Amino acid sequence: MSNFTVLNHPLIQHKLTMIRGKEVGTKDFREVANEIAELMVYEITRDLPLKDVEVETPMGKSIQKTLAGKKLAVVPILRAGLGMVDGVLRLIPAAKVGHVGMYRDEKTLLPHEYFVKMPSDIDKRILFIVDPMLATGGSANMAIEALKKRGAKSIRLVVLVAAPEGVKAVQEANPDVDIYAAALDEKLNQDGYIVPGLGDAGDRLFGTK
Ligand code: PRP
Ligand code: URA
Numbered sequence: 001m002s003n004f005t006v007l008n009h010p011l012i013q014h015k016l017t018m019i020r021g022k023e024v025g026t027k028d029f030r031e032v033a034n035e036i037a038e039l040m041v042y043e044i045t046r047d048l049p050l051k052d053v054e055v056e057t058p059m060g061k062s063i064q065k066t067l068a069g070k071k072l073a074v075v076p077i078l079r080a081g082l083g084m085v086d087g088v089l090r091l092i093p094a095a096k097v098g099h100v101g102m103y104r105d106e107k108t109l110l111p112h113e114y115f116v117k118m119p120s121d122i123d124k125r126i127l128f129i130v131d132p133m134l135a136t137g138g139s140a141n142m143a144i145e146a147l148k149k150r151g152a153k154s155i156r157l158v159v160l161v162a163a164p165e166g167v168k169a170v171q172e173a174n175p176d177v178d179i180y181a182a183a184l185d186e187k188l189n190q191d192g193y194i195v196p197g198l199g200d201a202g203d204r205l206f207g208t209k
Contacts, residue, residue: 003178004167007043012036016160016182020198026207030083033132033160033205036182037087040158041128044180045091048126070126071095073119077102077131077143080202084130084158098122100129100143109192111139116146123151132201134162134181135194137169144174160201161185163194 018024019032051068054061074088075081075098089095101115119125127147134140140157147155155177157170162181165188170179185194193199203209 004162004171004184005044005178005180006184007040007180007182009039009043012039012043012182015039016198019204020196022199024204026204029204033083033201034085034087034090036160037084037130037158038090039087040180040182041088041091044128044156044158044178071121071124073098073122073125073127075100075118075127075129075143075147077129077139078115080133080205081129081131083132083201083205084160088128088130095128096125098127098147100146102139102142104135104139104192106191109136109138111142113142113146116150118147118150118152122147123153125152126154126156127152129155129157130159131157132160132205133194133197134159134166134170134179135188135192136163137166137173140166140170141173144170144177156180161194161197163188163197 015032015036019029049068050065052063053066055064072092073096076085078101096119098118102111102113104111157177157179160182162184187195189195
């Protein structure tokens with residue numbers, strides 16, 4: 001079973017509550033979604049390995065720590081995942097960015113893949129899939145499969161709001177993928193939206209309807 005972790009840092013909780021409000025406009029929604037992504041990535045990179053390096057400060061030589069080898073990539077599920085990329089890159093500016101294009105059929109709720117472009121060495125990278133919403137889990141599972149098919153070996157799924165149904169679906173289909181959420185909400189409604197959720201994340205980020 002994959003690990004599922006709710007990152008309940010007070011700043012993350014506070015900012016998520018802010019953007020749940022239906023009166024919040026596109027500019028603020030986009031800004032705060034990225035801030036949450038930045039805080040989440042800070043939390044979930046605590047286990048990155050370090051190695052010793054020699055550094056010469058103005059006071060002389062010393063041995064200090066630096067990140068050891070393992071390269072990273074952030075992979076937004078289009079569109080809404082784009083709303084978390086800048087926040088991640090603020091902390092990991094050298095990360096590569098892969099893209100997985102996917103939309104959910106509004107009637108069947110089944111995902112459809114329309115675009116995949118990944119760095120060539122994804123087998124050597126830790127991949128952070130980002131998407132604000134984990135609802136039925138169909139999109140996340142299809143994105144994970146698309147990355148595995150191309151050689152990915154280490155995947156973490158980072159979402160703002162998760163529904164229990166989506167967590168279960170990813171845990172069952174991809175037990176090797178760790179899932180991180182800013183919140184675990186109550187349920188899905190009959191239209192496949194997370195309740196209380198924050199509505200349609202893509203529309204709120206990009207000002208579409
Ligand atoms: C939303 C969301 C996820 C997906 C979650 O995207 O950003 O990708 O739905 O639902 P699921 O867990 O049931 O698959 P949507 O398909 O609405 O596309 P968008 O990002 O272009 O708005
Ligand atoms: N996609 C969204 O954008 N919101 C939901 O609540 C579910 C899927």
